[in-house]
Amino acid sequence: MEHSGGIQASLSGRYAIALFELARDNGKLDQVGTSLRTLRQALADSDDLRRLVASPLISRKDAGKAVSGLTAPLQLDPLTANFLGVLAHNRRLGTLGAIIRDFNTLSARHRGETSAQVITAHPLDSGQMAALTARLKSIVGSEVAVDATVDPKILGGLIVRLGSRQIDGSIRTKLNALATAMKG
Known part of the structure; x- marks a missing residue:
């Protein structure tokens, strides 16, 4: 799939492309899209979640535990849950909002x-x-x-x-x- 230079050139875009291609190849685009919408709404509603993704003071281990604890209450699909774990491990949770936006753009183009x-x-x-x-x-x-x-x-x-x-x-x-x- 051809991606625009704008998305591919950004850090969030590269993560979004990786998630999009993984979801597409596994036939999970709808499930991941639903999970990301739920996650975006949770970010909008929860000050604690916004602080978690924005704070550079939270260790990788603690961030990983926190995002794995979100999986069940938010009913996130396994692919999205694993992806959040990767973001926490790589200290990239701060780009989550931009990743969701870029994923939605890629999904729209795909459709x-x-x-x-x-x-x-x-x-x-x-x-x-x-x-x-x-x-x-x-x-x-x-x-x-x-x-x-x-x-x-x-x-x-x-x-x-x-x-x-x-x-x-x-x-x-x-x-x-x-x-x-x-x-x-």
């Missing part, structure tokens, strides 16, 4: 979809997500896999990244532009 990253100030309901997906599909001309994240710092609106294009309709950006214009 023939375009990947879009969407950042909103508040979670979108199913109707809003369906409308956004349909609009992006009409712009791109193909199926779109939306990777939605929430960042309250943007205040409102949304930011959409489609490949190298970015559409920033956030209130924070509009307020910053207004402040700059008022300075003269």
